[in-house]
Amino acid sequence: MKTKAMVTFLAIGLLALTAPTFAADEIVKHSGKIVAISDGAGTFVLGEVGPWQVRDGETVVTRRTITLTPATQFVMVGRADDAPSGFPGDFVDVALGADAIYLYDFVTVECRHDGKHLLALKITVVDQTDAARYDDAHPRSN
Secondary structure (H helix, E strand, O other): OHHHHHHHHHHHHHHHHHHHHHHHOOEEEEEEEEEEEOOOOOEEEEEEOOOOOEEOOEEOOEEEEEEOOOOOEEEEEEEEOOOOOOOOOEEEEEEOOHHHOOOOOEEEEEEEEEOOEEEEEEEEEEOHHHHHHHHHHOOOOO
């Protein structure tokens, strides 16, 4: 009886030790505006709205500090009339350098958790001027 209890206790202990590993490998996406960029620290702060919350009549913005890595990819997504998919106005990715990311850009960041840190795997910038131009050139029918 003692042996069975010890084996069960040991199995539960091992599962508890491996559980954080699964969560650390999880890829999560966060979207919002870049509200701060550190000089030389390799981090930026993302102001994310969501899940939607209002407190004292103000929209709650969650600030997330995200760390860049040497492997972080940077792309811009925009509409293209001659997209490879063949659909006019489809979205396409264009590779960017890290120096093309600016304060107040609207981005979606694919992150991996490393303890309490968010490590950026891919940063996708939304080309809002391109989207506005496309909407002006292709009005929607109501």
